[in-house]
Amino acid sequence: MASSILPLCTTNIPSSFSNNTNSSFLSKPSQIFLHGRSSQSFKVSCNANNNVSEHDKNLDAVDRRNVLLGFGGLYGAANLAPLATAAPSPPPDFKTCSKATITKGPEVSYSCCPPPLPKDTSTIPYYKLPPMNKLRIRSPAHLVDEEYIAKYNLAISRMKDLDKTDPLNPLGFKQQANIHCAYCNGAYRIGGKELQVHNSWLFFPFHRWYLYFYERILGKLIDDPTFALPYWNWDNPKGMRLPPMFDREGTSLYDERRNPQVRNRTVMDLGTFGSKVDTTELLLQNNNLILMYRQMVTNAPCPLLFFGARYVLGTNIEAPGTIEKIPHIPVHIWTGTGKPKYGEDMGNFYSAGLDPVFYCHHGNVDRMWNEWKALGGKRKDLTQPEWLNSEFFFYDENKNPYLVKIRDCLDMKKMGYDYAPSPTPWRNFKPNKKSSAGKLDTSLVPPASKIFPIFKLDVNTSFSLDRPASSRTQVEKDNKEEILTFSFIKYDNREYIRFDVYLNADKNVKPEDLNQAEYAGSYTSLPHTHKPGDDDHVSSATLQLAITELLEDNGLEKEEKIVVTLVPRKVGEGLAIGCVEIMLVDC
Ligand code: C2O
Numbered sequence: 001m002a003s004s005i006l007p008l009c010t011t012n013i014p015s016s017f018s019n020n021t022n023s024s025f026l027s028k029p030s031q032i033f034l035h036g037r038s039s040q041s042f043k044v045s046c047n048a049n050n051n052v053s054e055h056d057k058n059l060d061a062v063d064r065r066n067v068l069l070g071f072g073g074l075y076g077a078a079n080l081a082p083l084a085t086a087a088p089s090p091p092p093d094f095k096t097c098s099k100a101t102i103t104k105g106p107e108v109s110y111s112c113c114p115p116p117l118p119k120d121t122s123t124i125p126y127y128k129l130p131p132m133n134k135l136r137i138r139s140p141a142h143l144v145d146e147e148y149i150a151k152y153n154l155a156i157s158r159m160k161d162l163d164k165t166d167p168l169n170p171l172g173f174k175q176q177a178n179i180h181c182a183y184c185n186g187a188y189r190i191g192g193k194e195l196q197v198h199n200s201w202l203f204f205p206f207h208r209w210y211l212y213f214y215e216r217i218l219g220k221l222i223d224d225p226t227f228a229l230p231y232w233n234w235d236n237p238k239g240m241r242l243p244p245m246f247d248r249e250g251t252s253l254y255d256e257r258r259n260p261q262v263r264n265r266t267v268m269d270l271g272t273f274g275s276k277v278d279t280t281e282l283l284l285q286n287n288n289l290i291l292m293y294r295q296m297v298t299n300a301p302c303p304l305l306f307f308g309a310r311y312v313l314g315t316n317i318e319a320p321g322t323i324e325k326i327p328h329i330p331v332h333i334w335t336g337t338g339k340p341k342y343g344e345d346m347g348n349f350y351s352a353g354l355d356p357v358f359y360c361h362h363g364n365v366d367r368m369w370n371e372w373k374a375l376g377g378k379r380k381d382l383t384q385p386e387w388l389n390s391e392f393f394f395y396d397e398n399k400n401p402y403l404v405k406i407r408d409c410l411d412m413k414k415m416g417y418d419y420a421p422s423p424t425p426w427r428n429f430k431p432n433k434k435s436s437a438g439k440l441d442t443s444l445v446p447p448a449s450k451i452f453p454i455f456k457l458d459v460n461t462s463f464s465l466d467r468p469a470s471s472r473t474q475v476e477k478d479n480k481e482e483i484l485t486f487s488f489i490k491y492d493n494r495e496y497i498r499f500d501v502y503l504n505a506d507k508n509v510k511p512e513d514l515n516q517a518e519y520a521g522s523y524t525s526l527p528h529t530h531k532p533g534d535d536d537h538v539s540s541a542t543l544q545l546a547i548t549e550l551l552e553d554n555g556l557e558k559e560e561k562i563v564v565t566l567v568p569r570k571v572g573e574g575l576a577i578g579c580v581e582i583m584l585v586d587c
Helices: 054-060 064-070 077-085 146-165 173-184 203-221 281-298 303-307 322-336 357-374 474-479 548-553
Strands: 100-103 108-110 136-138 391-395 401-405 417-419 461-466 481-492 497-503 519-525 538-546 561-570 575-585
Touching: 146 173, 146 203, 173 203, 203 357, 203 391, 281 322, 281 357, 281 519, 281 548, 303 322, 322 357, 322 519, 357 417, 461 575, 481 497, 481 519, 481 548, 519 538, 561 575
Parallel strands: 136 417
Antiparallel strands: 100 108, 391 401, 461 561, 481 538, 481 575, 497 519, 497 561
């Protein structure tokens, strides 16, 4: 068994992180949500010893690489059962569709199930991509002309009209927005578990199919088979504002429930979690490009890091891909969390689709999928059959229900659309400013074993961590990526969550210090709630950061230990982290 892929934590942590009854832990406030529903609890065994334990043996039975990356160092035996079968995520179980939940206590529920379906849902056919003669070309939203804006407004207003004449028309504006709610706020079940298309490898393909049908419906409503959605070009300084066509009061692209801060050409913060970072427009744009570089290049050298964790029937671990975390979630937050109650529209999954800009935002998210592949190397689509065969359900522009598979959405041109090019200045935007002059004395920093598990991350926290190898050669680096992994990150998933990670940085690093070479990446989560009555709101998430490039850039390749600093930015009532480790992974 190669030690490089053994999922060992460097710390000894209580054998059951979720169910601890030791009174010294009970006094910690975050304990309130370390208690999940008992059926959801699982054992954590991040033992530092090298004995091959029961769970390691279990791991041998499955594809270890998938387990490591997909579940990010998850080795609780309780979670291995679904892995062994590895069934793809099937379409939602329509019969069990029930109310979704939009916020935490007192819980508010919301109906977003699809309109009545054929009695026998097993007769819903698979969708076949229709032949294409002319591609729909999606353009940057800040560059479109008045003619396009008029067309787009007309299409959306016709869609909104359908709500008035026939509220159950699946092509109506509200019904289309409900699709997102149903797949994201706990209305559907698969295999007895809640279906969730975020925080995993379902994220990119689900939204691609969603936009595909949405675009065709809009085109049909204005009788224009080449109509294409625009894309919000937030990865380019020229597009880092709310596209002006969405900011015209009284038009159908306008949404009065947006945060007022997004108006009047304000420059956006691609990493925002609600609080304003005091800086100039130029610096903000700079930080945005650095974030893009980190998420597209540094932290996504291989597919599972970009797409997010493996999600199969029975999955319950969350590990979103790099772009899903940032800037995807911050753009939702930046646009949505103004005065309305629950972050409407864009700041809450249940209502996000009610803002027309949602589909423009996701156009660029979808475009990033291509841009990432265009970077080359190991940056390719996933090939696991359980990804390719995962399924969703949508209505086409003729109101017919269809099942779709991920495998049929990998080629945009076959799907009949493409993106008009726009510069990608983040490609070479590597941060080079160093925060701490000179070298950190790692011996002055407590080892991870003294700090983990962290029961409540509420202040900047530094610890030192052993590397599995130092001074690696180029060939070794090409073969295996060095990955800093945090597992069993526990928090209340009805809260906005973000924390940042730095390597060998000054402990007092500030939120705006993203422009430093030591900034490694962030964990983020947008509230996503569960079925009413489901009282388990504890997420157990994983964060994996590829650090090979970061170590090079900070002159740390020879070090046997590195210092990691965690900076809480938004942690709700508390955030706990079970394990940390550095692994070498052939990803
Ligand atoms: Cu399904 Cu941007 O979220």
